[in-house]
Amino acid sequence: MRLIHQGLGSIGLGIARLALERGHTVVAACDLDPAKAGQDLGALLGISPLGVEVTTDAAAALQTPADILVHCTGSRLRTVLPQLEAAVEAGLDVASTCEELAYPWHHHPGEARRLDEAARRRGVTVVGLGVNPGFVMDALPIMLTSPCRQVNRVTAERVVDVSTRREALQRKVGVGLTPDAFQAGVREGRLGHVGLAESAAMIAAALGWEVARISEEITPVVGGDVVRGLHQVARAYRIEGGEEPAVVLDLVMAQGAADPHDAVTIHGVPEVHVVIPGGIHGDLATWAIVANALPAIKDAPPGLLPVYRLPLLHLTA
Amino acid sequence: MRLIHQGLGSIGLGIARLALERGHTVVAACDLDPAKAGQDLGALLGISPLGVEVTTDAAAALQTPADILVHCTGSRLRTVLPQLEAAVEAGLDVASTCEELAYPWHHHPGEARRLDEAARRRGVTVVGLGVNPGFVMDALPIMLTSPCRQVNRVTAERVVDVSTRREALQRKVGVGLTPDAFQAGVREGRLGHVGLAESAAMIAAALGWEVARISEEITPVVGGDVVRGLHQVARAYRIEGGEEPAVVLDLVMAQGAADPHDAVTIHGVPEVHVVIPGGIHGDLATWAIVANALPAIKDAPPGLLPVYRLPLLHLTA
Known part of the structure; x- marks a missing residue:
């Protein structure tokens, strides 16, 4: 699967590492941190160069033909909503660790509806997931x-x-x-x-x-x-x-x-x-849950889905 | 949802009781036991009459317009395969407690393929499920x-x-x-x-x-x-x-x-x-797992599916 990574903090890099282990390809990577810009993603991961130069220009990164956006930039839905909407408009499925995206219908019903409608219109799936929220307490x-x-x-x-x-x-x-x-x-x-x-x-x-x-x-x-x-x-x-x-x-x-x-x-x-x-160890579990869920998200019906609407999550090769 | 029940032993009756609690309708019921034939299903359940007379004639029961067959007749796939095939031909989704149906691809690959092909052809879903196999150890x-x-x-x-x-x-x-x-x-x-x-x-x-x-x-x-x-x-x-x-x-x-x-x-x-x-208590859990899974099975894609390909199972109203 071809991934774009947005957000290269500890969680984003951890997921990228596991996704590469599982045979996925990272085709673009972006982060707001100017210290990361221009570096090869492999350097940030402490591995060999991947030929993917980190950019601060998310819009440019989203132009790269890809299957799914791995989104790890923030916890608050209102802050990250424009990022999610841009990815949906670019025709990408989205796997996000934004905590409020795990189940936004109660606290942010307007944003949830807007995102769901956009995802259905574009035929893509948006899921918020991780260890907590997303697994151990829900x-x-x-x-x-x-x-x-x-x-x-x-x-x-x-x-x-x-x-x-x-x-x-x-x-x-x-x-x-x-x-x-x-x-x-x-x-x-x-x-x-x-x-x-x-x-x-x-x-x-x-x-x-x-x-x-x-x-x-x-x-x-x-x-x-x-x-x-x-x-x-x-x-x-x-x-x-x-x-x-x-x-x-x-x-x-x-x-x-x-x-x-x-x-x-x-x-x-x-x-x-x-x-x-x-x-369950938090960070490592979040990395794994997201990396393991990528195939299920790719196959899921369009819309903004809570994680329990996906097939039973599990280790994927 | 309109259910046909085949197999009215302890497990079949337990599922029927819960399915009725959840607002589903039992439209036909069959069992090989002549002592049960002719009785109202409600009498077997110890509740008011349901207007559903138990028959030994499964083929007749399958004629009743319905959504899903709840199948609780036996543990061995080869024994129950003709029953499952008849239900598929009748256009019914099937929720079965046949233990070998939970994952038949390893031990009964020919039967699994045959059933899967028939289910896809007819556009129905067949799932084997229960507490074990189906939940606690898989x-x-x-x-x-x-x-x-x-x-x-x-x-x-x-x-x-x-x-x-x-x-x-x-x-x-x-x-x-x-x-x-x-x-x-x-x-x-x-x-x-x-x-x-x-x-x-x-x-x-x-x-x-x-x-x-x-x-x-x-x-x-x-x-x-x-x-x-x-x-x-x-x-x-x-x-x-x-x-x-x-x-x-x-x-x-x-x-x-x-x-x-x-x-x-x-x-x-x-x-x-x-x-x-x-x-986890075995029988009660099997009743509940099957009754709770009925909506997910109705919405699932056609074919013979292992339970982990369904969305996360949970209590359903």
């Missing part, structure tokens, strides 16, 4: 409802020890801040995991549940006087569900967090409880 | 490879305490036999879990692995002088995989089996290890 819980006669509530918890993770992630969860600076960062939308509310909306939508509202809380995990990370909880309430939330997603991302793991419980008949001791 | 492991850069081996273990399960299942795993009678039953194909080798073949196929051979071993679990159940292991070896099996599926189904659970390990980069304490 697609996996969704699949685990399949053996159930009835589901009353879905809960998932994810505990990540960010000590071993890249600095950008540590900054995103507030490591090293004072509690006051943390609260200010949350208020201004600079801190926090983007996509948890989207995961809650995705689960509800997959199960056919109409959502009255989705709440989200972010509190600091404090050690000594310093913030070590965050505790974030998203809750989705059904229109017909009374006072209790129907989806509860509980995420701790903190330095030294005890007992890192993922857990999903489908409260229903029967109850299904799944534990992943140690948890 | 679809779930397949999905869990999605976050992996590389997969070296897939292992799954399932331990079921059959004490609490129906007698037919206890008989199928040899409960109460002498070890000699157990061995004779295995040799004659009367004992053992059908579908474990199919699950191994399905996993390998989904991952694009060419299989050299699949081995299967069945040994009795003995307590006192009496068989309490079975221990069954299927191993798939890759053509390019050396001496080590690439897929190992380990199943214990025995009275009083300690620590019932399901576990899946994806040995790769990263390793993914999942535990389901208590395990």
